[in-house]
Amino acid sequence: MKKLLLKDSKYEIKKSKIIKVTTLTDLEKFFEIELPGGDSLDHDPGQFVEVSILGVGEAPISVSSSPTKLGSFEMVVRKVGRFTSALHQLKEGDEIGIRGPFGKGFPVRILEGNDLVFVAAGLGIVPLRSLINFVIDNRRDFGKVSILLGCRTPQNMLFGDEVAEWTKRLDVNFSCTVDRADPDWKGNVGMITSLIPGVTLEPERTFAVIVGPPVMYKFVIAELLKKQIPERQILVSLERNMKCGLGKCGHCQINGLYCCQDGPVFSYDKIKGVPEAL
Amino acid sequence: MLYNLSQYVVLKKEDFNGFISDLVKEQKVVAPVAKGCGQFSFEEVKSGSEISIDYIPTILPPKKYFMPRDENIATYDLSNGEDMEPVVEYEKMLLFGVHTCDLAGIQCLNMVFSERPRDLNYLIRKNQITIIGYECNFYCDRFASCRLVHNHSPNGGYDLFFTDVGDRFMIHVNTNTGEELVAKSNLLRKAGEKDFEDLQRVREAKNREFAKNEIPIEHEKIPELFDRAYNSKVWEDLDKRCVACGNCTNVCPSCYCFNMIDEPNLDLKTGRRYRQWDSCQNESFAKVAGGESFRKERGARQRHRYYRKFKYPIAKFSRFFCTGCGRCSRTCMACINLKETLNSLIKEQGMENPEAGKV
Structure with missing residues (x-):
């Protein structure tokens, strides 16, 4: 050898x-x-x-x-x-x-000039923050920006300082909900889906970007579709075990797709008919 | 004329052992040997007499030389921080006696690992391996389904290809490497008209032989069958039977999924990173850190295996990744049989055509 x-x-x-x-x-x-x-x-x-x-x-x-x-x-x-x-x-x-x-990230060039609704639940805020901060740093290239954030309890909230800044900004609509409140909590209590009906948006020029735990997607997507957002303008980032990152090892495969190369970001129209995806 | 005369040479059967001995002098030669109980294995041989030329598919396919079960991809040394050196380990060798199903398996792996991003470890190793194929004139056993996927006849993928035509072998020379092997041997002679007639006769007999043992569906309709059968009851049946041992994927010539593992040496400073065959049949295979498992049911995992052979690769590589070798059925402890599964799916979807595949 x-x-x-x-x-x-x-x-x-x-x-x-x-x-x-x-x-x-x-x-x-x-x-x-x-x-x-x-x-x-x-x-x-x-x-x-x-x-x-x-x-x-x-x-x-x-x-x-x-x-x-x-x-x-x-x-x-x-x-x-x-x-x-x-x-x-x-x-x-x-x-x-x-x-x-590795992988295909959010299509920032396509998002430019459009309104954005960010939906982050739990750890979903971690990857979504890369896009939120990109948008904030290039704020004039985008239309209306809404951030909907969900966490289990107020103590679970990540990036508290940055969240506090988002709430203060006039060019960002921020709302937040927790599954379980504590006595000091003055905000919403309930699932992340409960925030969506309250958002006013123009569906044809809005892209929704969702990142959260696997069980959440179906429910959030259903709410966004009720708002008439086109399927191709709903973007999700899927979590899989991307072992090699090179489209070979097989662990992250979703039907015929390799999450590490074809994703992790997919538009809903591309995966809605794909079993195992959502 | 289907055959190009100049591409063929002839080896008399009495010279077979001499031909192998000449090869062994030059390089490591690997060929099928009998292991008893009707089992065969590709192993290094030193002489032609060790070779079991009339063999049925070996326990493991030749994949074990192209992507070894454990394959070092890097060594590391932590003395000065996170220092890692990617490596490739390879060995020059000649594979003798590869059936057409296994040639197809190697072609599948070649496609996967040459797709960008390319896998250099695989490609470097593959280029060190010379392949001599060997034609099956008869069905191996009831598990083989090479005719269904059109792998019963050679479709390239070899340097030389042997066909038994009675008292001699007709040898197709397919590559420069093959020509060099031919040039080095003084046991071969050029093929003549009589040899071609015999080759044609053997192939015609083979076509009749291989027309019999078929699954009642047209080759072109298989993708449609799998388009329709995703929610089939057949997967529920497999769910009850499968024991999730992973034997089927280990013995499959076109299964290439792997895990990556770090193994420290006893000094805890140095070690290796290697990849190891993994199986989509293991429950943990598609699990993520949060605990979510995306193919929790054994039936879903079996379905995934079948779809990785008959559907997904059609879109990506325009070919089936089932080579028809029958190994998964032969090895299954729960007697899950690929041909039976296909038959059940065909029946359930009403796609049965008893005339299909007849010559």
Whole structure:
């Protein structure tokens, strides 16, 4: 058996540095990552990277920062298993490996000039934030912007500072709901779907962008269709186990589609007839 | 004239062992050998007498040389941080006696791994392997369905191709590599008219033989069958029977799904990252971190396997990924049989045509 170093391998990782770690909740931590030489990740909002901790493994993680942020990128990771627990152990200055970005992100060029309704539930705000911040940084290129945010409890809310800023902005309509309130909570209580009927929108010029847990999509899409938003203008980002990121390993397959290459962002008209998708 | 004379050479059967011995002198030769209990396996051979030329599909297909079960893709060293070196491991070898179903399986893998983003590990390894195909003149057993997917006759994918025409082998020379092998041997002679007549006779007899054991549906109608059968009761039946062992995907010549695993050495500083065959039949295969599993039911996972053979690859690669080798049916502990499944689907959808596939 001969062995050859493979310089152009698609599995090569970029040795990157964690430059900031913040604990957001009991389960979620925020990481800011710097690529070698301070290179930009050069991603589209909605794309993901494969994060490596050598000896532990690799996992697909969505990019949470906008490409308008240069010099580093951000991600938020919930501690759920072996890999994410190991990632949570790491501190500022520690190294991780990065491959990517992978997948098809949100079609920002197509969104330009249109009104946008963002629907984020739970951890969905993490990848959606890459697009929200992109839109805010290029605010005049877009029409009306509404953000609908849902979380389990007020304590589960991520990016509280940024959310506070969104609520203050005059060029963003922000509303939020929690499944379970606490005594200090003054806002809405209920499912994310309960916020949709209250949004006023012009359906033919509105794109809705939904990211949340897998069970949520059907219900949110049904509400948006009631608002007459065309199917092709409803965008979702689907969560699957994107092991290789290269359309080969098979784990992320949805019917004939590979989520890692054909997605993770899909328009509803492309997947509504696809069993297993929603 | 269907055959081009200059592309054929002839090897007398009494010279077969000599021909293999000459190959062995040059490189590693892998060929089917008998393992007992009617089982065969591709293994390294040193002489022609070790080869079981009349074999039915081996336990594992030749895929094990193209994408080994465990395949190192990188080594790492943590002494100075996250340092990883991607590697490819390969070996020059000659595969002798590959049936047409398995040639088709290799073609499927070639398509998958040459599709962008290309998989260099696979492509480098594949280019080190010389392939000599071997024609089946008879059906292997009741599990084979190569005729249905048009893989009972050679469709390329080899350097040389042997056909038994009685007291000698007719050999089709398909590539430069094949020509070089021919040029090196002094046991071969050019084919003549008589050899072609014999080859034609063998192929005609084969067509009659392979017209018998068929599934009652036209080849062109199979995609339509699967378009219609997504919610079939047949999958519910498989749900009750499948034990989710993953044997069917391991032995499949066109199943290529894998997992990626890190394995530290005992020093905990160095180690390797490798990929390993994985199976869509495992419940955890399509599970995400949040715990959601997208193919929880065994029936849904079996359906996924069938659709990855008969539907999805049609759109992507314009070919079936079932090669008709019959391995999945032969190996299934729950006796899930691909031909029976197809028959049940055909019957349920009312697409039965007893005349289909007859020559």
